[in-house]
Every structure is written in structure tokens, then in C-alpha cells.
Amino acid sequence: MGATVEVHRSIDARGMPCPGPLMSLIGAVREAEVGQVIEVWSTDPGSATDIPAWVRKAGHDLVEVEETPEGTRFVVRKAR
Amino acid sequence: MPARIVVLGGGVGGTLVANLLSARLGRDARVTVVDPTGMHVYQPGFLYLALGQANGRRLVRDERTLLRRDVDLVVEEAIRIHPDAGTVQLRRGGSLAWDHLVIATGARLAPERVPGLASGAHDFYSLEGAQRLREELRRFRGGRIHVGVAGIPYKCPPAPVEFVLMLDDLLRRRGIRERTELTLLSPLDRAFTIESASRLVEPIMERRGIRLMTFFNIESVDPSAGVVTSLEGEKVETDLLIAVPPHRGQRVIEESGLGDASGWVPTDRATLEVEGHERMYAIGDATNLPISKSGSTAHFEAPVVVSRIASQIRGSAARANYGGRVMCFLETGGRRATVLRFDYHRPPVPPRPSFAWHAAKRIFNRLYWETVPRGRVPELPRGGEEGAER
Numbered sequence A: 001m002g003a004t005v006e007v008h009r010s011i012d013a014r015g016m017p018c019p020g021p022l023m024s025l026i027g028a029v030r031e032a033e034v035g036q037v038i039e040v041w042s043t044d045p046g047s048a049t050d051i052p053a054w055v056r057k058a059g060h061d062l063v064e065v066e067e068t069p070e071g072t073r074f075v076v077r078k079a080r
Numbered sequence B: 001m002p003a004r005i006v007v008l009g010g011g012v013g014g015t016l017v018a019n020l021l022s023a024r025l026g027r028d029a030r031v032t033v034v035d036p037t038g039m040h041v042y043q044p045g046f047l048y049l050a051l052g053q054a055n056g057r058r059l060v061r062d063e064r065t066l067l068r069r070d071v072d073l074v075v076e077e078a079i080r081i082h083p084d085a086g087t088v089q090l091r092r093g094g095s096l097a098w099d100h101l102v103i104a105t106g107a108r109l110a111p112e113r114v115p116g117l118a119s120g121a122h123d124f125y126s127l128e129g130a131q132r133l134r135e136e137l138r139r140f141r142g143g144r145i146h147v148g149v150a151g152i153p154y155k156c157p158p159a160p161v162e163f164v165l166m167l168d169d170l171l172r173r174r175g176i177r178e179r180t181e182l183t184l185l186s187p188l189d190r191a192f193t194i195e196s197a198s199r200l201v202e203p204i205m206e207r208r209g210i211r212l213m214t215f216f217n218i219e220s221v222d223p224s225a226g227v228v229t230s231l232e233g234e235k236v237e238t239d240l241l242i243a244v245p246p247h248r249g250q251r252v253i254e255e256s257g258l259g260d261a262s263g264w265v266p267t268d269r270a271t272l273e274v275e276g277h278e279r280m281y282a283i284g285d286a287t288n289l290p291i292s293k294s295g296s297t298a299h300f301e302a303p304v305v306v307s308r309i310a311s312q313i314r315g316s317a318a319r320a321n322y323g324g325r326v327m328c329f330l331e332t333g334g335r336r337a338t339v340l341r342f343d344y345h346r347p348p349v350p351p352r353p354s355f356a357w358h359a360a361k362r363i364f365n366r367l368y369w370e371t372v373p374r375g376r377v378p379e380l381p382r383g384g385e386e387g388a389e390r
Helices: A020-031 A047-058 B012-028 B045-050 B127-139 B159-173 B195-207 B251-255 B295-314 B355-370
Strands: A009-012 A037-042 A061-068 A071-077 B003-008 B029-035 B039-041 B060-062 B072-075 B078-082 B087-090 B095-097 B100-103 B107-109 B143-149 B180-185 B211-213 B218-222 B227-230 B235-237 B240-244 B247-249 B277-282 B326-333 B336-342
Touching: A009 A020, A020 A037, A020 A047, A020 A071, A037 A047, A047 A061, A047 A071, B003 B012, B003 B095, B003 B295, B012 B029, B012 B100, B012 B295, B045 B127, B045 B159, B078 B251, B100 B295, B143 B159, B159 B180, B159 B195, B159 B240, B159 B326, B195 B211, B195 B326, B195 B336, B218 B240, B247 B251, B277 B295, B295 B326, B326 B355, B336 B355
Parallel strands: A009 A037, B003 B029, B003 B100, B029 B072, B100 B277, B143 B180, B143 B240, B180 B211
Antiparallel strands: A037 A071, A061 A071, B039 B060, B078 B087, B087 B095, B107 B247, B218 B227, B227 B235, B326 B336
16 A cells, blocks of 8 residues: 555545546646645546646656555645 | 524425425424525526526526425524524524434535636526526527536536536537537546446537647636636637636535535435434535535435434434435436436436436426425436436
């Protein structure tokens, strides 16, 4: 498990249809401080493309993507 | 003794729940609606009001006239919910005791959360905002208009797309479209949250010369320079910014410690119970549910809450569940519209935009007062819809 980074906020967006998980992430990044780490759990296949695409465009760091039987975990650090 | 049911909020959800409960339970319940203004506002009309196609006075009615006679209305602001004591504290003193509570307090606009937004942007998310925007558009003679979103989630997800398409119509009618650069700033990587609907509206936007900028979540506005900056680090210069303000849950939710970080009430997606509270329910915009914040959502949730409360009062097993059903019209300009019908498991398959759906929406706007809040809603015709049946 990715226990290497301290997670400041965890969002369980499992079961949310696309683009719910991304929208929750954007909302959390908006409220976070620079340097803070947010994890989002998603079961929506669309997240595999739209979350990395947004993180890249917005200039943050996608620290980790972990596939688990319970869903995919995206770990994002607010970089600016 | 009749069960005491308090409903917080006299919007679509609160009014409908109160009317259905009183009709269903009769003398077994005493239903009280608490609303800070006592006025019921038909919010979907704001879009039309801003574009000069609706009269503001027709969008507001006295809540009392929409409630059954046996429902009490208390025009007061609820300031604190005490779940353990089973009471709601009111602003002017006093409190109401409840055996069952329904939270239908809706969303609050919070433009102050985005620097420069309050003075640097127009909106059509309040009656006053829509009226101001209508005046601004009347004075508009050409330039750059940007329509965008300054916080998610927000009410009525199709509204920015509808607005930009209908504004295109208006500018063409006035003969100033060629002098206007029209851009939709989308928070996502497409025009609209729902992919199938995006595929439908993006070609229409392109044909009409409406620019689409994706992944543009408004972070700040510099009103004097006319510059809008996104969370993603981009800037645009504009002459008229029309932005959906950030939304949050109501203060009473936050002050009662019942909300999440944004003031939304953690709600069970099927039973609509407030998490951890058996006799408290939440519906409509107030919840944290991963579905559209819209009157339609509240409308489909209301019967579930009514059925569950009736079961609790009568001691039978509660079986009704909410399946995430939502229905929204989406105006696509040129006197055409489509319709989005979906639930937790089935994404919408919008039919080709047609005049019929546009007409249906206009009729719905007029019939609203006599139907939805009173629990009288005819099922809409399904003609022309491609496969989204249930």
C-alpha cells in the first residue's frame, strides 16, 4: 500500500459516476494548501483518463495510482 | 398523539415532502415547514429571466399558497438542529420539537470564496443576479463574453451550456453576434459533465462559433483589468464574465455540525437518511449525494422520504429506496432542447434536440406551480427518446 506519503484529505468517490470523482478532487484541491496531499478513491473507469489529464493540466503531481479490488486510488499533491 | 414532523426549507423538496406527508398521514402527523422567507422561488426560471424571456414576478409565490391547509408554515430562520434533543432552534427565539426531521435547506451561493467574483462577474443563480444580468445584456453592444463555473458542485449542471447557446440566439437576434466573441469556460475536459450530452452539444457550439476552453475552473477575477484566472493556471481577458458562483450547504447545517467540509449533509444514497441519524432525512441540494443538484432530484427523492417516515410512524418495514433518478431538460438554442434522464446506474441517452422538447420545457415552466410542489406530476411523454427507458 502507498503508505509512503502523508495524506491530508481522503475522498471516497467510489460508486460516483463520471465525472464525480474528478469534480470532488478539483473541489478538494481548491480548498487545500500547496504541498498537501489528497487521495481519491474511484470505481469509475473514466477516472483513469480524466484525473491524470486534469492533474497534468493544472500542474499538480500525481504521486501514485493504485489499483485495488475495491477501486482505484489516486494520490495527488497540490504543487502550486 | 400525532407524530411531529418538521421540514426545513420551503423549496421544491420541502414543499413536496410536506404536502405528501400530510396527505398520506392525515391526523397521524403534524407537519410543519420552516422557511426563512416564506416565499417559494422557481429557480429554473432564472436562466430565462436573465435572457429577457421570463418575468421575475412570476417566478416567486407565497409558500403558504402551495402548502396543504393542514401543513403549518413557520416563517423563521432555523439556526441550529439538535439531533439528540429532537429540536430545531429558531432565530427569533424558541424552538420546535420533532419526531422526524427532513432537511431540505438547499444550497447557498458563496461568491465571496472566489476573489473578485462578487464585483467582477454576473450570474443567473439568484433572482437579483438574473435581473442585473438582464440589464447588463441589454446594454451590451459587442465584445468578449465568457460563461464559466467558479465552484463545483453547482445547481443545474446543464445551465452554463444552455445559457451560452441561448445567449448566442439572443445576440444573433440583436444583430451583434458578429461583434461578440463567446466562450464557454468548462471546469471539465468537455462542455458538460455527462459525456453523451457533451457529444451532443459540442458540435452545436462549434457550428455557432462558440469557443470552448476546457479544464478552466475559475479561481480569481481581477475586475478592473477584466482578467479571469483559472485554478489550472490559465488567464483570459474578458469584457463580460458570467459565472456560476461557488455553492455551499446552508449555515444551519454547518453550525449544527452536520455538514461535510462544504456544508453538504452526509446522506445515505438509497434511504436518504442523514448518516448516523435514523429519524433525520435530507433531500435536494442539501445532500452530499453524487448526483445533480436540481429540483428534479428533490422531486424524485421526496416520495422515498415520505414512504420511509410513514413506515416509521406506522411501525411497518420501510422499503422505499432512491435509485438516483433525475430528469433535466437541456435547451440547445434555436428553439430546440433535449432531455436527460438517468439514475445511479444508467447514464442518459439524450434524444436529438427538437422543438418538441423545447416546447415541453416551456409548458413545464408554466405548469410547475400547479403540479410539482403539490405532488401532481404527469409523466412526460417519451416520444423520440432513444433507448433510455426504464
